[in-house]
């Protein structure tokens with residue numbers, strides 16, 4: 060059992076009005092992510108995945124419905140350090156060292172850095188960046204930058220971790236390595252995780268269930284449970300059951 064917070068998205072709609080056109084980015088979307096679970100969100104471009112994350116982070120507000128993180132409103136949860144986020148482009152500050160980047164949320168939340176020294180060292184070790192604490196982002200590979208971004212997302216020991224295509228810019232081989240590492244990090248951190256991805260294989264490898272979204276308006280189409288035991292090994296990428304799930308999700312994306 061875990062006492063971590065889960066995510067509850069209830070009947071959320073978000074409409075954008077602009078230049079004569081109205082876009083229904085999300086239409087009556089409900090999703091419950093139990094504490095400690097790993098959910099992957101997949102769907103065509105423009106189906107509202109990033110909008111959903113922005114709402115869950117308190118960066119935007121729904122027109123209808125509500126989102127709760129462990130019972131709290133998203134902004135309150137973010138202010139308490141209950142949520143962590145890593146984006147596709149890592150978004151590290153180029154002039155800050157790796158460890159200064161990892162400590163950024165502490166500065167934003169006005170927490171004393173000293174109290175987190177051991178946590179930062181543990182995270183640097185967990186994401187395999189020992190020896191690079193004083194390096195600048197420009198001195199790191201793409202995969203190392205993403206690992207630093209994930210460490211940064213975890214520095215407040217968040218209950219909930221949002222990942223928006225964190226490995227989208229990496230090549231296939233590196234992405235698979237990062238998937239294996241992310242699984243390990245997730246198992247160690249125990250955070251409720253919501254991953255936005257375009258990679259069907261990545262979604263199946265990592266998630267307990269894959270939520271397939273449809274666009275115009277953005278809605279949840281199918282939810283597909285992934286039955287593989289953990290820890291999952293890279294061999295499952297060539298398992299026939301894995302291929303069957305890939306076909307099922309590809310079909311759901313095509314609206315079948």
Ligand SMILES: Nc1ncnc2c1ncn2[C@@H]1O[C@H](COP(=O)(O)OP(=O)(O)OP(=O)(O)O)[C@@H](O)[C@H]1O
Nearest residue numbers: 075076077082084103104105106107108109110111
């Ligand atoms: N601030 C905004 N103002 C107007 N329209 C917006 C805004 N943000 C998003 N949209 C529209 O809402 C819809 C959903 O966008 P969103 O970025 O959430 O999609 P997505 O599923 O994350 O797409 P992608 O996979 O391409 O990143 C799109 O049609 C987009 O144009």
